[in-house]
Amino acid sequence: MRDNLRIRMGWLHEWVGFVGGLILVITFTAGSLALFDTELTRWMQPELSRYTPAPMTDQALNEVGTLAAEMRSEGANAFITLPTPRDPIIRIQHFDGHAFVGSAYRPDTAFPVATRQTGGGQLFFDLHHSLYYGPFWGNMLTEIAAIGLLVAVGSGVVIHFRSIFTDLLLFRPFASKTRAFMDAHILAGILFLPFMVMMAYTGAVIHAPRLFPMFGGNHHGRPGHERPQQTAHSQHTHTPRTEADDAPAAAPLAPMFHQAEDVFGTGTIGLVLFDHGKVSMTKADSASFAITRDHLEFSETDGTLLKTVRAPDTLHRLGGTLRGLHFIRWAPLPLRWLYFLSGLVGSAMMSGGLVLFLMKHRNQKAGRFDFRLAETLTIAVTTGLPLACLAYLWANRLIWSDIQFRSGIEVRVFFGVWAFSVAHAAWRSFSGRSKQGWNEQCFLFAAFALALLPLDLLTRSMNSFFNGLDVYKAVDLTVIGLGTLAFLIHRRLATP
Amino acid sequence: MIVIAALALWFVALSFHALLQAKLCRIMALPVLPHLPLHLGRLVLPLVALWLCLRLGTVPGVLTWFGTASVAGIIASLALTAISLRQPGRRNLGDRTADAL
Numbered sequence: 001m002r003d004n005l006r007i008r009m010g011w012l013h014e015w016v017g018f019v020g021g022l023i024l025v026i027t028f029t030a031g032s033l034a035l036f037d038t039e040l041t042r043w044m045q046p047e048l049s050r051y052t053p054a055p056m057t058d059q060a061l062n063e064v065g066t067l068a069a070e071m072r073s074e075g076a077n078a079f080i081t082l083p084t085p086r087d088p089i090i091r092i093q094h095f096d097g098h099a100f101v102g103s104a105y106r107p108d109t110a111f112p113v114a115t116r117q118t119g120g121g122q123l124f125f126d127l128h129h130s131l132y133y134g135p136f137w138g139n140m141l142t143e144i145a146a147i148g149l150l151v152a153v154g155s156g157v158v159i160h161f162r163s164i165f166t167d168l169l170l171f172r173p174f175a176s177k178t179r180a181f182m183d184a185h186i187l188a189g190i191l192f193l194p195f196m197v198m199m200a201y202t203g204a205v206i207h208a209p210r211l212f213p214m215f216g217g218n219h220h221g222r223p224g225h226e227r228p229q230q231t232a233h234s235q236h237t238h239t240p241r242t243e244a245d246d247a248p249a250a251a252p253l254a255p256m257f258h259q260a261e262d263v264f265g266t267g268t269i270g271l272v273l274f275d276h277g278k279v280s281m282t283k284a285d286s287a288s289f290a291i292t293r294d295h296l297e298f299s300e301t302d303g304t305l306l307k308t309v310r311a312p313d314t315l316h317r318l319g320g321t322l323r324g325l326h327f328i329r330w331a332p333l334p335l336r337w338l339y340f341l342s343g344l345v346g347s348a349m350m351s352g353g354l355v356l357f358l359m360k361h362r363n364q365k366a367g368r369f370d371f372r373l374a375e376t377l378t379i380a381v382t383t384g385l386p387l388a389c390l391a392y393l394w395a396n397r398l399i400w401s402d403i404q405f406r407s408g409i410e411v412r413v414f415f416g417v418w419a420f421s422v423a424h425a426a427w428r429s430f431s432g433r434s435k436q437g438w439n440e441q442c443f444l445f446a447a448f449a450l451a452l453l454p455l456d457l458l459t460r461s462m463n464s465f466f467n468g469l470d471v472y473k474a475v476d477l478t479v480i481g482l483g484t485l486a487f488l489i490h491r492r493l494a495t496p
Numbered sequence: 497m498i499v500i501a502a503l504a505l506w507f508v509a510l511s512f513h514a515l516l517q518a519k520l521c522r523i524m525a526l527p528v529l530p531h532l533p534l535h536l537g538r539l540v541l542p543l544v545a546l547w548l549c550l551r552l553g554t555v556p557g558v559l560t561w562f563g564t565a566s567v568a569g570i571i572a573s574l575a576l577t578a579i580s581l582r583q584p585g586r587r588n589l590g591d592r593t594a595d596a597l
Contacts, residue, residue, distance in 0.1 A: 169514045169573040172523070174581060191569035194562045289555050328559075334499040335556055338563030345570065 006159050013155040018357045018374070020148030021350045023131070025381040027142055028350065030127035031199075032343030033389065035328070035336055038086045039471040041120025044396040046460030047113060048104070049472060053088035056107035058254035060090065063110035065253035065272070068092045069300075072274060080253075080272035083107045084286060098126045101407055116401040118410060123392065129207070132415075139210045146204040152353075153189070153196055160186055178359050181352050188349035195342040202326040205319075251303030256281050260296040263308060271295075278306060285329040290320035351382040366432075375429040376422065383441035384421030386486075390448050390479070391417035397459040435493060442490040449483025452476055498552060499560060502545040506568030507575075509541035514576055524576060525583040 033040065042048055064080060071078040071092060081091045081100075090110070093102035099122035104113040123132070130138025157164065168190060171183045189196070253272060260269050260281030270284020273295075282295035292311040299306055311317045324330060328339055358375055365371040395413035399406060421441060428437030453476040457465075464470060512534040514520045521528060545564065550557035 165513075166517050166519065169510060169569060169576055170517075170520060170523075171573045171577045172580075173577060187573055188570070191566045191573075195566060325559075331556060331559075332552075335560055335563065338499070338560065338567065341567055342563060345566070 009155040009158040013152055013159060014357060014360070016148050016155070017152040017350075017353050020145045020152060021354050021357075022377055022381055023141060023145040024149055025347050025350045025354070026131060026385060027128055027145060027203075028343050028347035029385055029389070030124040032340050032347065033124035034121060034128045035340050035343065036475075037121030037125050038084075039121065040124070040475065041118065041122065042087065042471045043456075043475040044118045044120045044393070045104070045115040046397070046456075046472070047115045047401075048089065049464055049470075050461045051089065051106070051113060053083075054106065054108035056083050056090065057109075058252075058257075060105070060107055060110035061254045061257060062252040064090050064092060064105050067105075067110075068272075068274070078102070079274060082257075082270050082272065082284070084270060084284060086286070089113065096407070098132065098411070099123060099407070116396075117406040118396055119407040123411060123414065124389070129203075132411075136210065139207045143204060143207045143210055146200045146207075149196065149200040150204070153193065153200070156189055157193070160190070164190060178356070181356050181359065185349055185352040185356060188345050188352070192342050192345050192349065195339075196346055198325060199343075199346075202322045205322050206326060251279075251298070251301060253279065256296070256298045256303055256305075259298075259305060263296060264294060274300065277301065279303075280309075285327065287330070289324045289330050290317055291323040291327065291329070292317065292320040351378075354378045354382065372426075372429045375434050376426045379425035379429065379434065379437050379441065380418070380422040383438055383445065384418055384425060386482070387421050387441055387445050387448075388414050388418035390445060390452070393452060393475075393479070394448060394455065397455055439490055439493040442486045442493065446483045446487035446490055449479045449486065452479045452483075498548050499564060502549050502560060502564040503568045503571070505541045505545040505548070506565045507572050509538050509545070510565075510569050510572040511576065512537040512541075514572065520576065523583075524580045 061082075068078045068080050071094075076094050078092050078094050081087070081093060083089055088107065090105045090107050091102050092105070093100040096119075099119035101117060101119060104115045105111065106113060126132050129142055131141055132138065133141065160167075167186070169187065171180075171187050173180045173183075175183070256279060257269060257272075261267075264283050264287070268283050268287035269281050270287065271280070271282040273280040273282055277300045279298045279300050280295040281298070282293055285291045285293075290311075294308075294310045296308050297306040298304065311320055328336060331339070355378065358371075358378060361371060361374075392410060392414040395410045399409055399413075403409065424441065425434075425437050428434055428440070456472060456476050460472065515526065515529055516531065516534050516538065518528075542561075542565070546557075546561050549561040549564070552560055
């Protein structure tokens with residue numbers, strides 16, 4: 001009976017794991033990078049390396065508020081992000097359908113910093129939660145994949161239940177290749193089980209309204225009637241602008257900001273949103289563990305306080321807590337690194353699972369089209385995606401900084417390289433040399449990753465080079481570490 | 497600092513756990529070690545790590561505790577694997593053990 005259950009669970013784990021795994025490797029890789037989306041955006045705006053952080057002044061906030069109001073009067077759906085320790089600069093941003101883009105200003109003088117246009121780390125955020133496929137179908141796919149992960153984890157635990165504690169640290173690279181891959185898959189799966197379950201569960205719950213739209217008209221815990229969602233769809237079909245929207249702000253923002261800080265605490269306000277003649281001083285996601293988007297609403301014309309909006313009930317607070325656990329924007333740097341490492345190991349674990357699936361079916365089905373297709377897709381997500389991410393960073397530094405539609409071109413490079421990796425994987429797989437496909441992509445990744453540091457040094461100001469570890473060096477060193485790992489895998493694959 | 501200390505404590509605790517497993521001792525060609533200190537270490541060190549992590553605050557502490565356990569597990573496994581690879585004749589034993597599973 002017990003073995004029968006294990007066999008059935010094995011079948012479930014294998015097929016749900018493979019189909020879901022193709023999406024989940026993308027989700028976990030992109031999610032790990034999205035943990036440092038702000039830092040990656042800064043890396044991708046090397047002009048900011050010349051900037052030294054300064055505290056925000058009231059005058060600067062008021063001036064940026066006037067600029068934002070002018071942009072809004074010209075039809076842009078602009079809002080302001082205030083300086084945080086992670087991004088110590090004021091930005092006026094708008095949603096371009098996939099990412100929040102805009103201009104940067106010094107927080108002490110409101111002097112514009114001429115940064116290049118880029119989607120930055122937000123590409124990975126979009127890829128993580130919707131596969132760059134829009135808020136409906138994309139979210140739906142990742143949502144279903146998250147549920148698939150929970151099924152795969154549950155069935156995996158049943159399969160290995162008998163040896164789950166005794167073999168907790170068992171890894172035998174000297175055994176057969178299948179056994180070594182299986183050990184690595186189980187090792188990472190069990191050790192990171194709490195992380196996987198927590199991320200899959202919170203991720204599924206956050207986007208649950210996509211699967212069950214009949215149970216609520218809002219999303220992300222934000223009542224739909226209070227602030228329309230800024231989505232690709234809403235960009236084109238937003239409500240008609242009123243006269244109050246179009247008029248430049250009459251009231252200065254600084255008094256509103258201080259009033260909001262009095263209510264929510266010093267250093268907690270992160271967003272200034274504008275909507276139908278109202279200004280919302282909104283709590284930053286990093287201000288507390290639960291993301292509730294509490295805010296104070298002011299009249300845009302005279303700055304009088306209209307209302308204080310807090311999470312209305314326990315259900316919304318619970319939703320905020322789950323989002324806080326998933327996004328961890330509140331967390332200190334060491335914890336974000338732990339999440340990052342856990343995400344990467346999760347991605348590697350699922351990649352190992354995909355390879356095990358191919359190993360199992362290779363003997364009987366190696367010549368079949370569907371097997372070759374599965375192998376192509378596996379290569380594309382395991383090595384092709386990291387290659388595309390790296391190409392995105394390279395494109396950021398090599399494309400002219402003042403070219404029009406720059407952020408769109410960077411994204412096209414990302415998808416272009418990914419498409420190239422799919423084509424390369426298909427060529428190698430359908431010609432029966434899939435190992436070479438993996439090997440070549442690993443080598444390409446290693447070569448370009450190890451050369452990223454010189455590229456960074458050549459394409460940005462070196463004023464702050466000896467000022468200790470900053471985001472630029474952190475990104476370079478992390479990529480070098482990943483490149484070294486890819487090179488070791490390449491060496492291993494090259495060994496007959 | 498707390499994160500590094502928690503990582504170290506988990507590393508030792510998980511290594512003790514591994515040394516209590518006959519299969520792993522066989523692979524690493526280690527003699528059977530006295531069980532009581534290993535059992536005690538396996539039990540106490542994670543609690544010390546938890547106490548340390550909770551100094552960061554309840555929620556960050558618990559998340560850090562779980563996170564350091566996972567990362568320390570990978571490090572411990574790699575260290576044990578390195579030890580087992582240094583043992584002469586481990587390759588054959590590893591294969592046999594693998595087949596027996």
